[in-house]
Amino acid sequence: xxxxxxxxxxxxxxxxxxxxxxxxxxxxxxxxxxxxxxxxxxxxxxxxxxxxxxxxxxxxxxxxxxxxxxxxxxxxxxxxxxxxxxxxxxxxxxxxxxxxxxxxxxxxxxxxxxxxxxxxxxxxxxxxxxxxxxxxxxxxxxxxxxxxxxxxxxxxxxxxxxxxxxxxxxxxxxxxxxxxxxxxxxxxxxxxxxxxxxxxxxxxxxxxxxxxxxxxxxxxxxxxxxxxxxxxxxxxxxxxxxxxxxxxxxxxxxxxxxxxxxxxxxxxxxxxxxxxxx
Amino acid sequence: xxxxxxxxxxxxxxxxxxxxxxxxxxxxxxxxxxxxxxxxxxxxxxxxxxxxxxxxxxxxxxxxxxxxxxxxxxxxxxxxxxxxxxxxxxxxxxxxxxxxxxxxxxxxxxxxxxxxxxxxxxxxxxxxxxxxxxxxxxxxxxxxxxxxxxxxxxxxxxxxxxxxxxxxxxxxxxxxxxxxxxxxxxxxxxxxxxxxxxxxxxxxxxxxxxxxxxxxxxxxxxxxxxxxxxxxxxxxxxx
Numbered sequence: 001x002x003x004x005x006x007x008x009x010x011x012x013x014x015x016x017x018x019x020x021x022x023x024x025x026x027x028x029x030x031x032x033x034x035x036x037x038x039x040x041x042x043x044x045x046x047x048x049x050x051x052x053x054x055x056x057x058x059x060x061x062x063x064x065x066x067x068x069x070x071x072x073x074x075x076x077x078x079x080x081x082x083x084x085x086x087x088x089x090x091x092x093x094x095x096x097x098x099x100x101x102x103x104x105x106x107x108x109x110x111x112x113x114x115x116x117x118x119x120x121x122x123x124x125x126x127x128x129x130x131x132x133x134x135x136x137x138x139x140x141x142x143x144x145x146x147x148x149x150x151x152x153x154x155x156x157x158x159x160x161x162x163x164x165x166x167x168x169x170x171x172x173x174x175x176x177x178x179x180x181x182x183x184x185x186x187x188x189x190x191x192x193x194x195x196x197x198x199x200x201x202x203x204x205x206x207x208x209x210x211x212x213x214x215x216x217x218x219x220x221x222x223x224x225x226x227x228x229x230x231x232x233x234x235x236x237x238x239x240x241x242x243x244x245x246x247x248x249x250x251x252x253x254x255x256x257x258x259x260x261x262x263x264x265x266x267x268x269x270x271x272x273x274x275x276x277x278x
Numbered sequence: 279x280x281x282x283x284x285x286x287x288x289x290x291x292x293x294x295x296x297x298x299x300x301x302x303x304x305x306x307x308x309x310x311x312x313x314x315x316x317x318x319x320x321x322x323x324x325x326x327x328x329x330x331x332x333x334x335x336x337x338x339x340x341x342x343x344x345x346x347x348x349x350x351x352x353x354x355x356x357x358x359x360x361x362x363x364x365x366x367x368x369x370x371x372x373x374x375x376x377x378x379x380x381x382x383x384x385x386x387x388x389x390x391x392x393x394x395x396x397x398x399x400x401x402x403x404x405x406x407x408x409x410x411x412x413x414x415x416x417x418x419x420x421x422x423x424x425x426x427x428x429x430x431x432x433x434x435x436x437x438x439x440x441x442x443x444x445x446x447x448x449x450x451x452x453x454x455x456x457x458x459x460x461x462x463x464x465x466x467x468x469x470x471x472x473x474x475x476x477x478x479x480x481x482x483x484x485x486x487x488x489x490x491x492x493x494x495x496x497x498x499x500x501x502x503x504x505x506x507x508x509x510x511x512x513x514x515x516x517x
Contacts, residue, residue, distance in 0.1 A: 029358040150368050153354060157409075159329040160347030160419065161369065204357055208393070209364045 005120055006233065012122040013229055013243060015130040016179070016186045016195060017221030019137040022214040023175050024196035024221075025203070026141075029152050029210075030172075034083060035072060037193045038090025040180045042068040044097035044189050047114050051104055057114075058129050061189075062181035064093065069173040073166070094189075117188035117240030119229065126185050133182035137175045144171045149210055186225075187240040195221065198247040205258040220250050279304060280343055280417050280449050281326060285335035288318070288325050295321045297473045299335070303417065308443060308450045310460045313470035314492060319453045320350060322470065323419050326451075343417060346410030346448075350421040352402065354394050362397070362405050363390040369412040384408045399426035403435065411442065418442070420452035432456060436463050457493070 027036050043061040050060030072086055101111055113121070122130075141148070147168050151158040155165040183192035199221040200213070207213035228243030235242075279302055286299040296318045303309060311319050324330035325337055327347060354360060362384075384390070384404055389397070397405060403423060410418055420439070424432035436459050443450055454460050460467060461480040468477040475488040483489050 029355055031355065146368055152358065153360075153365075153368070154349055154352055156324065156327060156329060156349050157347055157352075159324075160327040160345045165329070201357075204359065208359050209361055210358060211364075213359050 006229070008122050008124070008127060009119045009229055009239070010226060011127050012119055012130050012186050013225030014222050015127070015134045016183045017199070017225040018218055019130075019134040019175075019179050020183060020192070020195040021199045021203075021217035021221035022141050023137060023172070023179055024198075024200035025210065025214045025217055026148060026152065026172055027176070027196050028200040028204070030169075032172075032176075033193065033197050035069075035086060036176060036180075036196055038086045039065045039069050039072075039176060040183075040189045040192045041090045042093035043180050043184065044114065045093035045100070046097075047184065047189075048097040048100035048104075052100055057184065058126075058181050061184055062177055065180045066174065066177035068093065069177050070170070073170055073173045113188070114184060115188045115190045116238060117184065117186050117191065119186045119239045119243075122185050130182045130185070133178045137178050140171050140175050144168060148172065187243060191240050191244050194244045194247065195224075198244070198251050199224065202247070202251040202254045205254050220247065224250060279338075280340050281451070282338040283322075283326070283335070284338065286322075286325060286332065286337060287334045288321055288330050289333045290331065294333075295472065296325070299474060301468065301474070303449050303451055305416075305449055306443065306447050307466065308440070308452070308464050309466045309468060310464040311451070311453045311468045311470050312455070312457065312460060312493075313475075317471040319470055320421055323347075323421055323451075323453065326419065340416075344413050344415045346413065346415030346418045348403075348406045348410045348418070348420045348423045350425065350453075352394075352406060356395055358395075360394045361390070362392055362394060365394055365405065366390075366409055366412055369409060400431050403427060407435075407438070414446065414448075416448055418448055418450045418452075420450065420454075422453050422455060424454070424456060432459065439463070 027033055043065045046060035046062070046064030047057050048060075049064070050057045068089060071089065072082065098111075147158070147163050148171065150161060151163060151165040151168045158165050158168070179196065180189070180192055183195060187195055199217040202220050203213045203216035206216040224243050224247035228246040229239060231237065231246060232239040232242035281301075281303040283299050283301040286296060286301075287294060288296040299322065301309075301322075311322065313319050321330050325332055326339070327345060328337075366384075389401060389405065392401075394402070394405070403426070407423065418439070424435050427435060436456075439450060439452075440463060442448065461484060464480055466477060467480050467483040469475040469483055469486075469489050469492060471492055475492060476483055476486040478486075
Protein backbone atom coordinates (compact mmCIF):
# COMPACT_ATOMS: atom_id res chain seq x y z
CA UNK A 1 0.00 0.00 0.00
CA UNK A 2 2.84 2.36 0.93
CA UNK A 3 4.33 1.75 -2.52
CA UNK A 4 1.63 3.90 -4.08
CA UNK A 5 2.97 7.47 -4.14
CA UNK A 6 -0.51 8.94 -3.63
CA UNK A 7 -0.99 6.93 -0.45
CA UNK A 8 2.40 8.05 0.82
CA UNK A 9 1.63 11.66 -0.05
CA UNK A 10 -1.77 11.48 1.69
CA UNK A 11 -0.23 10.05 4.84
CA UNK A 12 2.44 12.75 4.84
CA UNK A 13 -0.07 15.54 4.20
CA UNK A 14 -2.50 14.36 6.86
CA UNK A 15 0.31 13.98 9.38
CA UNK A 16 1.57 17.52 8.86
CA UNK A 17 -1.96 18.96 8.83
CA UNK A 18 -2.83 17.26 12.13
CA UNK A 19 0.33 18.54 13.81
CA UNK A 20 0.05 22.05 12.40
CA UNK A 21 -3.65 22.70 13.09
CA UNK A 22 -3.80 22.63 16.93
CA UNK A 23 -0.43 24.37 17.22
CA UNK A 24 -1.68 26.90 14.68
CA UNK A 25 -4.50 27.81 17.06
CA UNK A 26 -1.92 28.94 19.60
CA UNK A 27 -0.03 30.78 16.88
CA UNK A 28 -3.23 32.67 16.08
CA UNK A 29 -4.29 33.26 19.70
CA UNK A 30 -0.86 34.50 20.72
CA UNK A 31 -0.32 36.46 17.53
CA UNK A 32 2.83 34.54 16.72
CA UNK A 33 2.25 34.39 12.97
CA UNK A 34 5.29 36.51 12.15
CA UNK A 35 7.37 34.58 14.64
CA UNK A 36 6.36 31.35 12.93
CA UNK A 37 7.10 32.70 9.51
CA UNK A 38 10.56 33.99 10.43
CA UNK A 39 11.34 30.65 12.09
CA UNK A 40 10.25 28.74 9.01
CA UNK A 41 12.28 30.96 6.69
CA UNK A 42 15.33 30.53 8.89
CA UNK A 43 14.99 26.76 8.42
CA UNK A 44 16.34 27.22 4.91
CA UNK A 45 19.77 27.78 6.46
CA UNK A 46 19.45 24.38 8.15
CA UNK A 47 18.49 22.77 4.85
CA UNK A 48 21.44 24.25 3.01
CA UNK A 49 23.85 23.23 5.77
CA UNK A 50 22.53 19.68 5.70
CA UNK A 51 22.95 19.61 1.91
CA UNK A 52 26.49 20.94 2.22
CA UNK A 53 27.60 18.49 4.91
CA UNK A 54 25.31 15.72 3.74
CA UNK A 55 23.24 14.99 6.80
CA UNK A 56 19.48 14.72 7.27
CA UNK A 57 17.53 17.72 6.01
CA UNK A 58 15.01 17.12 8.76
CA UNK A 59 17.72 17.41 11.42
CA UNK A 60 19.19 20.54 9.84
CA UNK A 61 15.85 22.32 9.66
CA UNK A 62 14.93 21.24 13.20
CA UNK A 63 18.22 22.48 14.58
CA UNK A 64 18.09 25.92 13.01
CA UNK A 65 14.40 26.58 13.65
CA UNK A 66 14.79 25.39 17.24
CA UNK A 67 17.74 27.66 17.94
CA UNK A 68 16.07 30.58 16.21
CA UNK A 69 12.85 30.07 18.14
CA UNK A 70 14.58 29.63 21.50
CA UNK A 71 16.65 32.73 20.89
CA UNK A 72 13.44 34.69 20.54
CA UNK A 73 11.64 33.01 23.44
CA UNK A 74 14.45 33.80 25.85
CA UNK A 75 15.15 37.20 24.38
CA UNK A 76 11.54 38.19 24.99
CA UNK A 77 11.11 41.16 27.27
CA UNK A 78 14.77 42.08 26.96
CA UNK A 79 14.39 43.92 23.73
CA UNK A 80 11.85 46.41 22.55
CA UNK A 81 12.17 45.61 18.89
CA UNK A 82 11.53 41.91 19.00
CA UNK A 83 9.60 42.01 15.75
CA UNK A 84 12.39 43.74 13.91
CA UNK A 85 15.07 41.46 15.35
CA UNK A 86 12.97 38.50 14.31
CA UNK A 87 12.76 39.79 10.77
CA UNK A 88 16.49 40.41 10.66
CA UNK A 89 17.47 37.02 12.09
CA UNK A 90 14.94 35.06 10.03
CA UNK A 91 15.81 36.62 6.72
CA UNK A 92 19.52 36.74 7.40
CA UNK A 93 19.41 32.97 7.86
CA UNK A 94 17.34 32.55 4.74
CA UNK A 95 19.72 34.67 2.67
CA UNK A 96 22.73 32.79 4.04
CA UNK A 97 20.98 29.52 3.23
CA UNK A 98 20.30 30.59 -0.36
CA UNK A 99 23.92 31.61 -0.83
CA UNK A 100 25.23 28.33 0.55
CA UNK A 101 22.89 26.41 -1.74
CA UNK A 102 24.22 28.34 -4.75
CA UNK A 103 27.70 26.92 -4.08
CA UNK A 104 26.50 23.34 -4.16
CA UNK A 105 26.33 22.20 -7.77
CA UNK A 106 23.19 20.46 -8.91
CA UNK A 107 21.07 21.52 -5.95
CA UNK A 108 19.83 24.77 -7.38
CA UNK A 109 17.13 23.05 -9.39
CA UNK A 110 15.96 21.25 -6.28
CA UNK A 111 15.62 24.46 -4.31
CA UNK A 112 11.99 24.92 -5.30
CA UNK A 113 11.21 21.63 -3.59
CA UNK A 114 12.35 23.04 -0.26
CA UNK A 115 10.58 26.33 -0.76
CA UNK A 116 7.14 24.99 -1.67
CA UNK A 117 7.47 21.31 -0.81
CA UNK A 118 7.61 18.13 -2.83
CA UNK A 119 5.04 15.88 -1.21
CA UNK A 120 4.88 13.43 -4.11
CA UNK A 121 8.49 12.49 -3.42
CA UNK A 122 8.11 11.55 0.25
CA UNK A 123 9.80 8.32 1.25
CA UNK A 124 8.69 5.81 3.87
CA UNK A 125 11.32 7.30 6.20
CA UNK A 126 9.84 10.76 5.68
CA UNK A 127 6.40 9.47 6.63
CA UNK A 128 7.82 7.86 9.73
CA UNK A 129 9.53 11.14 10.71
CA UNK A 130 6.36 13.13 10.04
CA UNK A 131 4.22 10.85 12.19
CA UNK A 132 6.85 10.78 14.95
CA UNK A 133 6.83 14.57 14.85
CA UNK A 134 3.05 14.57 14.91
CA UNK A 135 3.08 12.29 17.96
CA UNK A 136 5.55 14.53 19.77
CA UNK A 137 3.62 17.73 18.99
CA UNK A 138 0.27 16.26 20.04
CA UNK A 139 1.76 14.80 23.23
CA UNK A 140 3.29 18.16 24.16
CA UNK A 141 0.09 20.07 23.40
CA UNK A 142 -2.24 17.67 25.20
CA UNK A 143 0.06 17.46 28.20
CA UNK A 144 0.38 21.25 28.59
CA UNK A 145 -3.00 22.22 27.12
CA UNK A 146 -4.62 23.92 30.13
CA UNK A 147 -1.38 25.53 31.23
CA UNK A 148 -0.77 26.88 27.73
CA UNK A 149 -4.29 28.22 27.53
CA UNK A 150 -3.99 30.00 30.84
CA UNK A 151 -0.64 31.52 29.86
CA UNK A 152 -2.17 32.63 26.57
CA UNK A 153 -5.07 34.30 28.37
CA UNK A 154 -3.04 36.16 30.95
CA UNK A 155 0.48 35.49 32.16
CA UNK A 156 -0.19 36.89 35.61
CA UNK A 157 -3.21 34.64 36.11
CA UNK A 158 -0.98 31.75 35.10
CA UNK A 159 1.79 32.82 37.47
CA UNK A 160 -0.71 33.13 40.33
CA UNK A 161 -1.70 29.51 39.65
CA UNK A 162 1.91 28.50 40.06
CA UNK A 163 2.80 28.19 36.36
CA UNK A 164 5.92 29.53 34.69
CA UNK A 165 4.74 31.29 31.50
CA UNK A 166 8.22 31.31 29.97
CA UNK A 167 8.59 27.57 30.36
CA UNK A 168 5.17 27.02 28.83
CA UNK A 169 5.91 29.15 25.82
CA UNK A 170 9.08 27.14 25.27
CA UNK A 171 6.82 24.11 24.78
CA UNK A 172 5.21 25.97 21.90
CA UNK A 173 8.64 26.86 20.56
CA UNK A 174 9.70 23.22 20.42
CA UNK A 175 6.43 22.21 18.80
CA UNK A 176 6.79 24.96 16.23
CA UNK A 177 10.31 23.88 15.30
CA UNK A 178 9.13 20.27 14.90
CA UNK A 179 6.20 21.29 12.69
CA UNK A 180 8.48 23.42 10.51
CA UNK A 181 10.93 20.54 10.15
CA UNK A 182 8.32 17.93 9.22
CA UNK A 183 6.37 20.34 7.04
CA UNK A 184 9.26 21.09 4.66
CA UNK A 185 8.72 18.00 2.51
CA UNK A 186 4.99 18.64 2.31
CA UNK A 187 4.51 22.38 1.79
CA UNK A 188 8.02 23.84 2.05
CA UNK A 189 9.43 26.64 4.18
CA UNK A 190 7.48 29.37 2.40
CA UNK A 191 4.07 27.80 2.91
CA UNK A 192 4.31 25.96 6.23
CA UNK A 193 3.04 28.97 8.15
CA UNK A 194 -0.18 28.82 6.14
CA UNK A 195 -0.78 25.23 7.30
CA UNK A 196 -0.55 26.62 10.83
CA UNK A 197 -2.75 29.68 10.59
CA UNK A 198 -5.30 29.11 7.82
CA UNK A 199 -7.06 26.07 9.34
CA UNK A 200 -7.03 27.80 12.75
CA UNK A 201 -8.43 31.00 11.29
CA UNK A 202 -11.16 29.06 9.48
CA UNK A 203 -12.09 27.20 12.65
CA UNK A 204 -12.45 30.37 14.71
CA UNK A 205 -16.08 30.95 13.80
CA UNK A 206 -17.02 27.28 14.14
CA UNK A 207 -16.02 26.49 17.72
CA UNK A 208 -17.24 28.12 20.92
CA UNK A 209 -14.38 26.83 23.09
CA UNK A 210 -10.64 26.58 22.41
CA UNK A 211 -10.86 22.79 22.23
CA UNK A 212 -13.64 22.79 19.65
CA UNK A 213 -11.75 25.35 17.60
CA UNK A 214 -8.65 23.15 17.64
CA UNK A 215 -10.64 20.07 16.58
CA UNK A 216 -12.28 21.98 13.73
CA UNK A 217 -8.84 23.23 12.69
CA UNK A 218 -7.59 19.62 12.54
CA UNK A 219 -10.57 18.64 10.40
CA UNK A 220 -10.07 21.57 8.04
CA UNK A 221 -6.34 20.88 7.81
CA UNK A 222 -6.90 17.22 6.92
CA UNK A 223 -9.58 18.08 4.35
CA UNK A 224 -7.24 20.64 2.77
CA UNK A 225 -4.45 18.07 2.56
CA UNK A 226 -6.64 15.40 0.95
CA UNK A 227 -8.49 17.67 -1.48
CA UNK A 228 -5.38 19.70 -2.31
CA UNK A 229 -3.45 16.55 -3.10
CA UNK A 230 -6.19 15.23 -5.36
CA UNK A 231 -6.68 18.60 -7.03
CA UNK A 232 -2.98 18.75 -7.78
CA UNK A 233 -3.18 15.23 -9.29
CA UNK A 234 -6.20 16.06 -11.43
CA UNK A 235 -5.13 19.53 -12.58
CA UNK A 236 -1.39 18.83 -12.60
CA UNK A 237 -0.63 21.77 -10.29
CA UNK A 238 2.16 22.00 -7.67
CA UNK A 239 0.97 20.09 -4.62
CA UNK A 240 2.02 22.33 -1.73
CA UNK A 241 0.39 25.44 -3.18
CA UNK A 242 -2.70 23.39 -4.07
CA UNK A 243 -3.13 22.26 -0.46
CA UNK A 244 -2.77 25.85 0.73
CA UNK A 245 -5.25 27.05 -1.89
CA UNK A 246 -7.86 24.55 -0.75
CA UNK A 247 -7.32 25.67 2.85
CA UNK A 248 -7.78 29.28 1.77
CA UNK A 249 -11.00 28.40 -0.05
CA UNK A 250 -12.31 26.76 3.12
CA UNK A 251 -11.34 29.90 5.01
CA UNK A 252 -13.34 32.04 2.58
CA UNK A 253 -16.28 29.68 2.88
CA UNK A 254 -16.30 29.97 6.69
CA UNK A 255 -16.12 33.77 6.38
CA UNK A 256 -19.21 33.75 4.15
CA UNK A 257 -20.93 31.24 6.43
CA UNK A 258 -20.28 33.46 9.46
CA UNK A 259 -21.48 36.53 7.62
CA UNK A 260 -24.74 34.89 6.57
CA UNK A 261 -25.29 33.37 9.99
CA UNK A 262 -24.84 36.76 11.66
CA UNK A 263 -27.23 38.53 9.32
CA UNK A 264 -29.79 35.84 9.82
CA UNK A 265 -29.51 35.84 13.59
CA UNK A 266 -29.37 39.63 13.92
CA UNK A 267 -32.51 39.95 11.77
CA UNK A 268 -34.27 37.62 14.14
CA UNK A 269 -33.02 39.62 17.07
CA UNK A 270 -31.15 36.71 18.52
CA UNK A 271 -28.02 36.63 20.61
CA UNK A 272 -25.67 36.32 17.72
CA UNK A 273 -22.49 37.37 19.44
CA UNK A 274 -21.86 34.11 21.20
CA UNK A 275 -20.11 32.21 18.50
CA UNK A 276 -18.64 34.61 16.04
CA UNK A 277 -15.89 37.18 15.83
CA UNK A 278 -17.67 39.24 18.44
CA UNK B 279 1.39 34.51 58.46
CA UNK B 280 0.33 33.84 54.88
CA UNK B 281 2.62 36.13 52.92
CA UNK B 282 5.68 37.94 54.15
CA UNK B 283 7.61 40.36 51.98
CA UNK B 284 11.09 41.09 53.36
CA UNK B 285 13.29 43.99 52.21
CA UNK B 286 12.05 43.54 48.68
CA UNK B 287 13.63 45.47 45.82
CA UNK B 288 12.41 45.06 42.26
CA UNK B 289 13.92 46.65 39.19
CA UNK B 290 13.37 46.59 35.46
CA UNK B 291 16.64 47.39 33.71
CA UNK B 292 18.41 50.06 35.70
CA UNK B 293 15.22 51.47 37.10
CA UNK B 294 14.23 50.48 40.59
CA UNK B 295 10.49 50.20 40.82
CA UNK B 296 10.20 48.96 44.37
CA UNK B 297 12.62 49.70 47.17
CA UNK B 298 12.92 48.00 50.52
CA UNK B 299 9.35 46.79 50.88
CA UNK B 300 8.34 45.02 54.06
CA UNK B 301 4.85 43.71 54.34
CA UNK B 302 2.98 40.87 55.92
CA UNK B 303 -0.48 39.46 55.45
CA UNK B 304 -2.36 37.42 58.03
CA UNK B 305 -5.51 35.36 57.85
CA UNK B 306 -8.77 37.33 57.80
CA UNK B 307 -7.08 40.62 57.04
CA UNK B 308 -8.12 43.15 54.43
CA UNK B 309 -5.09 45.20 53.45
CA UNK B 310 -5.31 47.90 50.83
CA UNK B 311 -2.47 49.41 48.85
CA UNK B 312 -2.92 52.97 47.66
CA UNK B 313 -0.49 55.05 45.66
CA UNK B 314 -0.20 57.21 42.57
CA UNK B 315 0.28 55.82 39.06
CA UNK B 316 3.66 54.22 38.56
CA UNK B 317 4.22 53.76 42.28
CA UNK B 318 4.82 50.02 41.87
CA UNK B 319 1.50 48.66 43.13
CA UNK B 320 1.03 46.13 40.35
CA UNK B 321 4.74 45.28 40.45
CA UNK B 322 4.33 44.42 44.13
CA UNK B 323 1.55 42.01 43.18
CA UNK B 324 3.68 40.54 40.44
CA UNK B 325 6.50 39.86 42.85
CA UNK B 326 4.07 38.06 45.15
CA UNK B 327 2.88 35.76 42.36
CA UNK B 328 6.46 35.32 41.17
CA UNK B 329 6.48 37.13 37.86
CA UNK B 330 8.60 40.17 38.69
CA UNK B 331 12.40 40.38 38.53
CA UNK B 332 13.33 40.53 42.21
CA UNK B 333 16.76 42.14 42.62
CA UNK B 334 17.07 41.70 46.36
CA UNK B 335 15.04 40.72 49.38
CA UNK B 336 12.46 37.97 49.24
CA UNK B 337 8.82 37.03 49.29
CA UNK B 338 8.01 34.24 51.73
CA UNK B 339 4.81 32.43 50.98
CA UNK B 340 3.45 29.83 53.37
CA UNK B 341 3.53 26.33 51.87
CA UNK B 342 0.50 25.24 49.83
CA UNK B 343 -0.89 28.73 49.84
CA UNK B 344 -3.61 29.13 47.25
CA UNK B 345 -3.71 32.55 45.64
CA UNK B 346 -6.75 33.88 43.85
CA UNK B 347 -5.67 36.67 41.54
CA UNK B 348 -7.94 39.23 39.91
CA UNK B 349 -5.91 41.12 37.30
CA UNK B 350 -6.41 44.75 36.42
CA UNK B 351 -7.33 43.95 32.84
CA UNK B 352 -8.02 40.82 30.90
CA UNK B 353 -7.51 41.37 27.21
CA UNK B 354 -8.64 38.26 25.45
CA UNK B 355 -7.70 38.09 21.82
CA UNK B 356 -10.82 37.93 19.72
CA UNK B 357 -9.39 34.98 17.87
CA UNK B 358 -9.74 32.89 21.01
CA UNK B 359 -13.25 31.52 21.57
CA UNK B 360 -13.84 31.05 25.27
CA UNK B 361 -17.04 30.56 27.22
CA UNK B 362 -17.28 31.70 30.82
CA UNK B 363 -17.78 28.08 31.86
CA UNK B 364 -14.54 26.95 30.20
CA UNK B 365 -12.69 29.93 31.64
CA UNK B 366 -13.82 29.06 35.15
CA UNK B 367 -12.76 25.46 34.64
CA UNK B 368 -9.23 26.57 33.74
CA UNK B 369 -8.37 27.09 37.39
CA UNK B 370 -5.90 24.49 38.59
CA UNK B 371 -6.70 21.49 40.77
CA UNK B 372 -10.36 22.22 41.13
CA UNK B 373 -12.81 19.55 42.16
CA UNK B 374 -16.53 19.35 41.62
CA UNK B 375 -17.52 20.56 45.03
CA UNK B 376 -15.45 23.70 44.66
CA UNK B 377 -16.62 24.47 41.16
CA UNK B 378 -20.09 25.03 42.62
CA UNK B 379 -18.77 27.99 44.52
CA UNK B 380 -17.81 29.68 41.26
CA UNK B 381 -21.38 29.51 40.03
CA UNK B 382 -22.55 30.76 43.37
CA UNK B 383 -20.28 33.78 43.13
CA UNK B 384 -21.48 34.38 39.60
CA UNK B 385 -25.04 34.27 40.91
CA UNK B 386 -26.29 33.41 37.48
CA UNK B 387 -26.28 30.56 35.03
CA UNK B 388 -26.97 32.74 32.03
CA UNK B 389 -23.41 34.07 31.98
CA UNK B 390 -21.92 30.58 31.87
CA UNK B 391 -22.36 30.00 28.16
CA UNK B 392 -21.49 33.51 27.01
CA UNK B 393 -18.26 34.29 25.27
CA UNK B 394 -15.83 36.16 27.52
CA UNK B 395 -15.16 38.71 24.79
CA UNK B 396 -18.81 39.78 24.75
CA UNK B 397 -19.09 40.51 28.48
CA UNK B 398 -19.59 44.01 29.86
CA UNK B 399 -17.06 45.43 32.29
CA UNK B 400 -19.17 44.54 35.31
CA UNK B 401 -19.90 41.03 34.08
CA UNK B 402 -16.22 40.41 33.36
CA UNK B 403 -15.35 41.61 36.86
CA UNK B 404 -17.78 39.10 38.37
CA UNK B 405 -16.36 36.32 36.23
CA UNK B 406 -12.77 37.19 37.17
CA UNK B 407 -13.66 37.23 40.85
CA UNK B 408 -15.47 33.91 40.50
CA UNK B 409 -12.43 32.47 38.75
CA UNK B 410 -10.21 33.64 41.61
CA UNK B 411 -12.54 32.02 44.16
CA UNK B 412 -12.90 28.66 42.44
CA UNK B 413 -9.98 27.12 44.28
CA UNK B 414 -11.05 28.36 47.72
CA UNK B 415 -8.02 30.64 47.93
CA UNK B 416 -6.25 31.52 51.17
CA UNK B 417 -5.37 34.91 49.75
CA UNK B 418 -7.20 37.09 47.26
CA UNK B 419 -5.17 39.62 45.29
CA UNK B 420 -7.35 42.28 43.70
CA UNK B 421 -5.69 44.71 41.31
CA UNK B 422 -8.03 47.66 40.88
CA UNK B 423 -10.88 45.25 40.65
CA UNK B 424 -13.55 47.94 40.55
CA UNK B 425 -12.11 49.68 37.53
CA UNK B 426 -14.94 50.30 35.11
CA UNK B 427 -17.67 49.78 37.67
CA UNK B 428 -20.02 52.58 38.64
CA UNK B 429 -20.40 53.66 42.28
CA UNK B 430 -23.20 51.27 43.24
CA UNK B 431 -21.35 48.56 41.34
CA UNK B 432 -18.12 49.03 43.23
CA UNK B 433 -19.93 49.45 46.54
CA UNK B 434 -21.60 46.09 46.10
CA UNK B 435 -18.30 44.62 44.93
CA UNK B 436 -16.61 45.66 48.19
CA UNK B 437 -19.55 44.33 50.22
CA UNK B 438 -19.08 41.03 48.45
CA UNK B 439 -15.37 41.02 49.25
CA UNK B 440 -16.10 41.58 52.91
CA UNK B 441 -18.69 38.79 52.83
CA UNK B 442 -16.17 36.43 51.29
CA UNK B 443 -13.65 37.30 53.95
CA UNK B 444 -16.21 36.69 56.70
CA UNK B 445 -17.39 33.41 55.14
CA UNK B 446 -14.08 31.86 54.20
CA UNK B 447 -11.53 33.65 56.36
CA UNK B 448 -9.31 34.32 53.40
CA UNK B 449 -6.99 37.29 53.52
CA UNK B 450 -7.44 40.05 50.98
CA UNK B 451 -4.74 42.26 49.56
CA UNK B 452 -6.06 44.85 47.16
CA UNK B 453 -5.00 47.81 45.13
CA UNK B 454 -7.61 50.50 45.00
CA UNK B 455 -8.23 54.05 43.94
CA UNK B 456 -11.53 54.42 45.75
CA UNK B 457 -10.01 56.25 48.68
CA UNK B 458 -13.11 56.55 50.82
CA UNK B 459 -14.04 52.90 50.36
CA UNK B 460 -10.51 51.95 51.24
CA UNK B 461 -10.79 53.89 54.44
CA UNK B 462 -13.95 52.17 55.56
CA UNK B 463 -13.34 48.60 54.41
CA UNK B 464 -9.69 47.92 55.20
CA UNK B 465 -8.01 46.73 58.33
CA UNK B 466 -4.76 48.23 57.17
CA UNK B 467 -3.73 50.68 54.49
CA UNK B 468 -0.32 50.77 52.86
CA UNK B 469 0.64 53.94 51.09
CA UNK B 470 3.08 53.10 48.33
CA UNK B 471 5.29 55.27 46.16
CA UNK B 472 8.25 53.13 45.15
CA UNK B 473 8.78 52.59 48.86
CA UNK B 474 6.26 52.35 51.65
CA UNK B 475 5.50 55.92 52.68
CA UNK B 476 3.31 55.05 55.58
CA UNK B 477 1.10 52.23 56.73
CA UNK B 478 -1.27 51.33 59.50
CA UNK B 479 -4.92 51.62 60.37
CA UNK B 480 -6.89 53.73 57.91
CA UNK B 481 -7.31 56.48 60.48
CA UNK B 482 -3.58 56.70 61.14
CA UNK B 483 -2.65 56.71 57.50
CA UNK B 484 -5.24 59.28 56.58
CA UNK B 485 -3.81 61.76 59.05
CA UNK B 486 -0.18 61.22 58.12
CA UNK B 487 1.62 63.99 56.26
CA UNK B 488 3.09 61.47 53.78
CA UNK B 489 -0.39 60.46 52.68
CA UNK B 490 -1.38 64.08 52.21
CA UNK B 491 1.76 64.80 50.26
CA UNK B 492 0.90 62.01 47.85
CA UNK B 493 -2.76 62.62 47.32
CA UNK B 494 -2.86 66.36 47.82
CA UNK B 495 -5.02 68.45 50.11
CA UNK B 496 -8.17 67.46 48.27
CA UNK B 497 -8.30 64.11 50.02
CA UNK B 498 -9.88 66.00 52.90
CA UNK B 499 -13.21 65.98 51.14
CA UNK B 500 -13.14 62.26 50.59
CA UNK B 501 -12.06 61.58 54.11
CA UNK B 502 -14.87 63.64 55.52
CA UNK B 503 -17.22 60.90 54.43
CA UNK B 504 -15.37 58.56 56.67
CA UNK B 505 -14.23 60.69 59.53
CA UNK B 506 -16.53 63.53 60.40
CA UNK B 507 -14.44 64.95 63.15
CA UNK B 508 -11.28 64.93 61.13
CA UNK B 509 -9.35 68.14 61.25
CA UNK B 510 -5.91 69.06 60.11
CA UNK B 511 -4.46 72.46 60.79
CA UNK B 512 -1.50 72.27 58.45
CA UNK B 513 -3.78 71.82 55.56
CA UNK B 514 -5.97 74.74 56.39
CA UNK B 515 -2.99 77.00 56.61
CA UNK B 516 -1.86 75.88 53.15
CA UNK B 517 -5.15 76.97 51.73
